[in-house]
Amino acid sequence: MYDAIIFLYQVVFSISLFILISTGLAVIFGMMKVINLAQGEFIMLGAYFALLGEVMGLPFILSALLAMIGVGLFGVLVERLLIRFLYGRLTDTLLATWGLSLLMIGAVTTFLGPQVAGVSVETGRIAVGELYSVSVYNLYIILVAFAALASCWALWRYTRFGMIARAVMANPGMTSALGVDCHKYYMLTFGIGSALSGLAGAMLAPIVGTQPTMGGLYVAQAFVSVITGGELPFLGTLLAGGLFGTTNGVLSYAYSQVIGEIGVFLIAIVLLRFLPHGMTSQKGRAQ
Amino acid sequence: MTALLETRELTRRFGGVTAIDNVNFAVDHKELRCLIGSNGAGKSTFFKMLTAQMPPSSGRIIFDNRDITDLEPSEISRLGIGIKNQVPDVLDGMSVEENIWLAARSRAGKDGALSVVEDTLALLDLKTRRKELVGNLAHGQRQWVEFGMVIALAPKLALLDEPTAGMTAAETTRTAELIAELNKTMAVIVVEHDMHFIRRLNAFVTVFHQGCILAEGPMHKIMENEEVKNVYLGRDAA
């Protein structure tokens, strides 16, 4: 019986990881249609902020908050200095953010060094049956991941900000004709997406450590999740996270971590072959 | 003789809007047909479904005794349907010659294609512009190029969606002549708004309205049809 609980926990944890790293990109790519290849580096930056917090002696919660605010502000800066000149130019955005990604990796490597540094958190473990135990911190990750996704969904769905933001993304010309400052909304949306990735990085830091190149795999998984998720960013992320998290969880449990990652990728390709616009797509099928 | 092209209960919905509503349409071999209707009546949507640019919600399309409803656009083209789309649908970064050559070469061998290109360029009086990039041409000339591509395909059925849009009176007259010429070897369905042009073609007319066929018949009968007049022709009938 405890085997089953542990297995279930691992799958849920795997799903949470996918959701955690993808939510930021779901906001930026899903809502704004901006291809941000530096999203992984935003996560990396969040991890380094958590490191900074630890160095400064902050309790972890404040470090995580620091990461959110720090990366959020960084995101706003990036939007103002780079992204806003490239709206509508998808390829150019992709290339420029790729350049940004390289720049960030290069800068961190140069100034902070390429080594891995750890962040420690003192939470404990909970026993499950006699043989197993589960890290309490991982449970926090599960909580934060789902909470973040749910908050985003609620923000965009139920608040006035969210409604206007959606209008801006859907039809900026018309919305600005109604008196809305679209630039402000672009900036804020991008900032929120960045902050979420910063949070993801901070939460991940105690598990994987900090390293300049840690963003690489995350950006791949995040993109696969968001693209497979389809047109509804948050529901899509939930579904994709569920699918890939389960796949990864099962395959990692049965074989190895690497098989798990490859399995995710293969399932994504096959899924996209049959649902080219993702799982929550609403086009291409006549009703 | 069975029809060349037939649609059965062809329907297309976009969410709550029914753009094409159970249309039963037929056109014969080497027939010339005009499709008229106000904007939004569904004519372009109809053409798009015939060439698989858009899938129908339900219904079948039969071309030359074959059900083509689920085929790819390239397959339908090879079966013998050519289309000139409403918005000029050409290869802007390539020359006039090359655009037509690509069309010709998909049907003919190397040498055959070259002679088809020469003939088509001559027919459309585009020989002097043959090396120019299509993107640099005026709107009317780009229409000609697309027209030429359809001719070069030598289809059994040519679908022309507003071929004279943006053309001068002289060009429009020439287009009517060309369509008559084409009609000697292939069926042609023309969507048009220009009443004088339609009269000159003197063909059987199908009137679309809100996704349905409102009326069908020779031009003069259509012009006298009260319903059609109310819905579409209005004061232009004079």
Next chain:
Amino acid sequence: MTSKLSTIEIATLILLALASVAILAVPQFAGLSLQLDLSIIFVYAILALSMGFMWGQVGMMSFGQTVFFGIGGYSYAIFALNTGDTTTAMLLAVLLPMIVAALLGYFIIYGGINDIYFAVITMVATIALEKAVRATSDPRIKIGDVKLQGQNGISALPDLKVPWNPSETLFVTEVYYLIFIAMLLVTAGYSLLLRARIGRVLVGIRENEQRVALLGYDPRRYKLLIFIISGGVAGLAGGLYAVWGNFVAPEMMNLNSSASVVINVLVGGKASLLGPLVGTGIVQSLTSWLGSAGVGQVNLVLGLILIAAVQIFPQGVVPMISAICKWCLGHLASVAQPSRRTSTSMTGEKQ
């Protein structure tokens, strides 16, 4: 459809011929070190061309050419070490990537994945493959007798033997000539492809895929075909890389390598066949000069180049040079004949 070569094209060919003579003469004057440096530039140039052709001529952005580069290199390594037959190993370096390209390409292209998504999926593919290969450090993981050795890669690869005289192997200078000639042949091959019907259809697909489909050409077929060909070319580059350095490693397939390919093409310009070659020359020279300073700097600079390329010179270097040359030629022509105020084109129209 053949067209006669224009003046610019003839001038370019003459320049290329001269450059080729110079490159072939290098071993007479320079040491092995320069030959090695140039050889690897040619290898990357071939890889860049495989990406650049698809991007510039067909409009397909594949950020995963490094997948085939890696498979090509590893195929050579594994087969050559197992059997000693370097000729077949080289053939496999081209064929195996093509098979993988066929499978991967089928799913991606027939799934209708286009544009940006195509770029992202191919990028994800190369990241995934690199991860997979890096995880093979367990000494029990081997193909035949060859251990994959994870992130250490496979080294001590046999030198390429002359196919008709296997007791002779190719040393640095011969490898230099081989790679250079391979680069020329690949470029010529692409050039011929571009003039053939396939090439025109591919360019048509770039211009207006739907229209090309409506003319009777199934775009998916053509895109898959060029994806497979490009996979083979990238695989060839991988095999040549293995011959050049006598080792292969997962780094061949990582995100950085993938980025380098794109940057090489961008800097040179994707519209022409020469662009990727020239771009590779510029960027590789720059990074190897910087490489001595440290990996961090390399990323920094590459990143800046990418951002700058997007904002400032999106067309790349070759079109700029080409425009300058055309202006010079035009200027020279009008200086030579000052009485002709307008020039006439072949069709007799004033310009």
